Amino acid sequence: MFEASIRQPLVEGNKTIADVSNDICAPIENKPTKLWWLGFTISFFFLMIMALSLGWTVWEGIGTWGVNKTVMWGWDITNFVFWVGIGHAGTLISAILLLFRQKWRMSINRSAEAMTIFAVLCAAQFPLFHMGRVWLAYWALPLPNAFGSLWVNFNSPLLWDVFAISTYLSVSLLFWYLGLIPDIATVRDRAVTKARKFWYGFFAMGWNGSARTWHRYEIVALILAGVSTPLVLSVHTIVSMDFATSVIPGWHTTIFPPYFVAGAIFSGFGMVLTLLIIVRKVLNLNEYITIGHLDAMTKVVMLTGSLVGGCVLNRVLYCGLLRYGIRAICFLK
Amino acid sequence: MSNSENKYWRGIEELEANPATLENVSNEFSDKLPMEEILGDSEELSSNRRDFLKFFGFSVSAVALAACNKTPVKYAMPYINKPEEVTPGQALYYATTCGVHNEGFPVMAKVREGRPIKLDGNPNSPLSQGAMSAAGQASILSLYDVNRLPHPKIDGEDEEDWKNVDKKVNSILAGAAGKPVYVVSRTVTSPILKASIEKFMEAHNATHVVYDPISYSGITKANQESFGQAVIPSYNFDKADVIVSFGADFLGTWISPTKFTADYSKNRVPTPEKPEMSKHYQIESLLSLTGTNADYRYSIPASKQGKYLVSLYNMLSSGSGELELPGNALKQIAAELKAANGRALVVCGSNDKNDQVIVNAINDLLGSYGNTINLSASMNLSDYDEAAFESFVSKAGSAGAIVMLGANPVYSYNNGTKLVAALAKVPVISTAMVVDESSNGAAVHAPTNHTLESWDVYQPMNGHYVTSQPVISKVFNTRSAAESLRAWAGEDIAMGDDQASHQWVVDYLKGLGVDANKALHDGFVDQTPSASSATFAGSVSAASSAINANYKASTGFDLALYQKVGILDGNSALNPWCHELPDPVTKVTYDNYVSISRHDAETNEWEQGDIVKVSANGVEIDALPLMIQPGQARGVIGIALGYGRNVQTTLDNDLVDLGKNAYPFVQSSATGTNYMVQNVTIEKVDSGYEFAQTQTHHMIEGRDYLREATIDEYKENNAVRNEHKFETVSLWSDYDYSKGHHWAMAIDMNACTGCGSCVVSCHIENNVPVVGRTEVRRRRDMHWLRIDRYYSFEADADETASVRVGPSNVDQDFKKGEWSTKENELAGLDKVSKKGDKDFGHYDSVKVVHQPVMCQHCDHAPCETVCPVLATTHSSEGLNQMTYNRCIGTKYCGNNCPYKVRRFNWFRYNKNSKFDYHFNNELGRMVLNPDVTVRSRGVMEKCSFCVQNIQMAKLNAKIENRKVKDGDAQTACAKACPSNAIVFGDRNDPNSRIAKMFKNDRSYKMLEEVGTDPSVLYLTKIRNRKEEVQHS
DSSP: OOOOTTSOOSSOSOOOHHHHHHHHHHHHHSOOOHHHHHHHHHHHHHHHHHHHHHHHHHHHOGGGSSOOSSOOOSHHHHHHHHHHHHHHHHHIIIIIHHHTTOGGGGGTHHHHHHHHHHHHHHHHHHHHHTSTTGGGGGGGSOOOOSSSSOOOOTTOHHHHHHHHHHHHHHHHHHHHHHHHHHHHHHHHHHOOSHHHHHHHHHHHTTOOOOHHHHHHHHHHHHHHHHHHHHHHHHHHHHHHHHHHTSOSTTTOOTTHHHHHHHHHHHHHHHHHHHHHHHHHHHTTOTTTSOHHHHHHHHHHHHHHHHHHHHHHHHHHIIIIIIHHHHHHHHHHO | OOOOSSSOOSSHHHHTTOHHHHHHHHTTTOSOOTHHHHHSOSSOOOOOHHHHHHHHHHHHHHHHHHHTOOOOOOOOOOOSSOOTTOOTTOEEEEEEEEOSSSSOEEEEEEEETTEEEEEEEOTTOTTTTTOOOHHHHHGGGGGGOTTSOSSOEETTEEOOOHHHHHHHHHHHHHHTTTSOEEEEESOOOOHHHHHHHHHHHHHHTEEEEEOOSSOOHHHHHHHHHHHSOOOEEEEOGGGOSEEEEESOOTTTTSSOHHHHHHHHHHTSOOOSSSOOOOEEEEEESSOOHHHHHOSEEEEOOGGGHHHHHHHHHHHHHHSOOSOOOGGGHHHHHHHHHHHTTTOEEEEEOOOOHHHHHHHHHHHHHHTOBTTTEEEEEEEOOOOOOHHHHHHHHHHGGGOSEEEEEBOOHHHHSTTHHHHHHHHHHSOEEEOOSSOOTTTTTOSEEOOOOOGGGOOEEEEEETTEEEEEOOSSOOSSSOOOHHHHHHHHTTOOOOOSTTHHHHHHHHHHHHHTTSOHHHHHHHSEEEOOOOOOOOOOOOOHHHHHHHHHHHOOOOSSEEEEEEOBTTTBTTTTTTOHHHHHSOOTTTOEESOOOEEEOHHHHHHTTOOTTOEEEEEETTEEEEEEEEEEOTTOOTTEEEEESSOSOOOOOOOOSTTTTOSOOOGGGOEEETTEEEOEEEEEEEEEEEOOOOOEESGGGOOOTTOOOOOEEEHHHHHHOTTTTOOOOOOOOOSSOOOOOSSSOOEEEEEETTTOOOOSHHHHHHHHHTTOOOOOHHHHHTTOOOOSSEEEEEEEEOOOTTOOOOOOSSOSOHHHHHHTTOOOOHHHHHHHHHHHHOTTOTTOGGGSSEEEEEEEEOOOOOTTOHHHHHOTTOOEEEOTTSOEEEOGGGOOOOOHHHHTOTTOOOEEOOSOOSSOGGGOSGGGSTTGGGGSOTTSOOOOTTOEEOOOSOHHHHHHHHHHHHHTTSOOOTTTSOOHHHHHOTTOOEEEEETTSTTSHHHHHHHOTTEEETTGGGTOOOSEEEEOEEEOOOSOOOOO
């Protein structure tokens, strides 16, 4: 294992490689713990509330939400923007940190990437279910159809969202899966049951740990990182254009793209931290997800938080002080 | 998606019988099925027997599953003998009448396949001038009211046969021998019905008693005294240059508001050729619709109105009066009235004889008779005599029988409880269409026809006859009251199909010396006598001393009872359109409330939404919410009449038990029914009531949407306030609209009075759903057209800078490259709100602007670019179109609309018991316009410029092989507008009215700076005020 004399080791506790495999595979190979059941119960409870609420929405209509004729988007758009933003941290960790050769990403990138996928799925359900007629949602896709020459409107930022989100989801899914392949192969190699051996073997895609497979793996990871990196910036920029390109006061704001991206990474890292602090406790991974990791992530939170703060300050300055300042000068002259 | 049509089709090609498709049908398997390619490698080209069976089995089960879907069967019944004039899909128009305001308002009924779906004013009659009030528009729904009695009833049991009804009535009348029989009706304007009543009176020695909930007897009595004629004269607001109204809401509810609005607006629009307009002073206690349109408005306590009238008279005759308005305004008014040289008009809403005698004296001094007032063409609105009715009430208990002929005194008579006790002892025969308060428990219900089902003639104005013809075969088993009365009088009348009534109408019209067919076709006969001058013979001194004697300094509040524009006297209690229409002044839907001035609320530490108990003279309303009304006089509270109805209904909606009945406060006296009560006490019992008020829904973020100026500024510069034109840049390549039509609209804010007629007209024409109070509170009313009402404060005498509504310096802002925004607006409002002023004197007098807003049909529409599925697009004729079928309901268009005119179907509003209005029953749905889709849940909708009418106009022109003329295509709002404030047409037609509006210097586009390039113009409001409106 790589050890730098001037840095903290990435994995604590003087682990051998066998220890690492044992520790990592423990949650999968053993029965879930009480804490795991607790977490699962809470999550499942909220999942059922979601199912119930969505069912009610589709049955009765969007009128069950608090939106009205002047404010037609409410929590739906807020949640959409929030969840898309959350996803950005995962991609940033997988892609940009890979390009910057940040080794510490190794222990968290797959869980962060998984969070990305679920966040994007969460995000996607809001624009989907906020539709008055959700059963016709596929009309927003440019599919050949039997409705005559009807096509989608490429001028609409909402359509850009459709493309942005679906691209983002597919790239994230690929990246996540790619990162998992060596791990799946490890589980396969340790499998004792037949079913486990078959399914993990299927998804390990014949990984044999040779230099050749590792070489291929590294190259594909690098390519995908190259593809994902612009997505970190573009997806939330496009989401921000839902507002920035409109003519409504308060929405029509050119600062939105960078503001949204900074906010996305800010809140995304916040979410990664929130989840990992629970995970390292529940799954007993304190020595793999170390304080050093949390420290590194909080630095990113610090930076992006300051960016968001700067954007807010800019708006306050522009709209308040600067505006009235200019006016005062005009009147005084 | 299940298909509910009983014809199936698989694609547009099939539906339209495309020849290529038909050919394809015959050789369905022309190509080999590509099964092998899908299933196997190319080497193994064998789909075996098992594969075949697999696919066969799958197909069969799929087809079987698909066929399980049960399709509802709908029947369309063809005519067996098609009436000659009916072509399915083509509307027919009949001249007939509607029974709101005064019996016999001339209308054109639009009839589709045998059912009337829309009423518009008769364009040729001077009473309607093509327009119609909100309540009149809405009255069509009473035809399709599920609460109507489907059959006659005897002792509460349904009875099919009218012969049995007649037998029962005859036995009641026979049993009444010796005891008096009464016929109680509203003022009867129909000579046919009058004749029937007379026959009935003869046969049964009965007495006819007239009862009107809203009495004008003060006016008739005053005219009796002044001129020897007990009439309500007709007022010609178009001929008046100076109008002074003391509390008369003549644009909203007083006498004949539609005619008055039409006349009034004729002299309210200055043009470059004639930059003049009438000057309107309103002196009133509540802020009425008329008051909102006045150039100068003064609020006075309701109890002092008579004294102010006397003061004005004295100023005119001797130069000085007892009372004066702020700024010596009464003196100024007197001077201007005199200077108008006969082109002046003073009206008063009071129903007190003495007040009206003074008004007559003033008008006589001014020479108004023969000019602005016509005594000969009198309005036949009030035969109501308080004394006669009171004596009836005291004797009613000992009557032999009472025939309730459309009157409902139990509800609206101030001593209704006494009447209830009397009616309980007497067999009542009612001809009401529904079981109302007065006919509840009647021995016989003999429901009369709806006006739209009857033959009749009305004489609403002296010499003006309005004919009524049935436009639908009877919806229920009903019989016209005139026929019933004759049958009960022992006459052998032809039964069924109203043949008798028809004959009477024809005979009556022949008696007038006119061609009956032509009269029925035109809808009216005008034999109005010309105006004659009259000599005033009343005693001013007697009237003024009576006024002074009656005036008592009040210790409590003055209560002014008023009518609302949609609800009026309360007759249309179960009409959802009337209640969903926001009140033109308060913008409150559904409720009635106690309105109060800001000063009084503040002094008593009451807040908006507090629930109060109101009591006076032993009458009490236990709980009504409090509404703080700017412009209301101090010491005065207002409560609307017409609420608290108790009609038997099967519906479960917000109209049941709505509001509180304020009629018990009304006081009758020898000088007329008095709608003003003194010494009223208010007690707060609760708080926190939330009004369903629409005006607060819209905030246009301080942008420049209203423009107004004074007449002097206009004379100097016709384009005042519109000098600055914005230079907008477009990202899109512009479409060339110069060929074909380019539809546009103009709204003259000078002519618009805010009456709400257009709102209801649009509601009906476009099948807009009614959503109820809770949904309005949630800001989800569905009106495609709203009228925004804005207040502004009067300028202080010591403060030269007047404050306009909205940002005060938009032009300057824009030159500096800045938009005026919300902060700016709030800063501006902060300056005028005078937070420190605890007296709230500035709230006593406010200026008001009404601005109708509908879809602006922007040529660069921001809604169109953002729809992901192209459900809203632009037509080559400049229309912003909404394709309901394509809409998936993302609502992005609504968000991106700067005018906030898009409406979303949050729920399914039809066939949904949670919205139990007319959309939820078969009968109510008959009023739907078949040319307009009823929108499903989850789609966006909005104003379409009545595209169905545009299409009809184009098709008619094509059939007649001509070009579309200006006026062929009309929107429902433009048609309904009594003041012609809304002009719609093709701006590519150089001779059209709308094209001229585009050249009018007063016209501007709302939010022009946003670059949306709207097709709707607004015309700057000009006020006939002296003060300079200055920019800060």
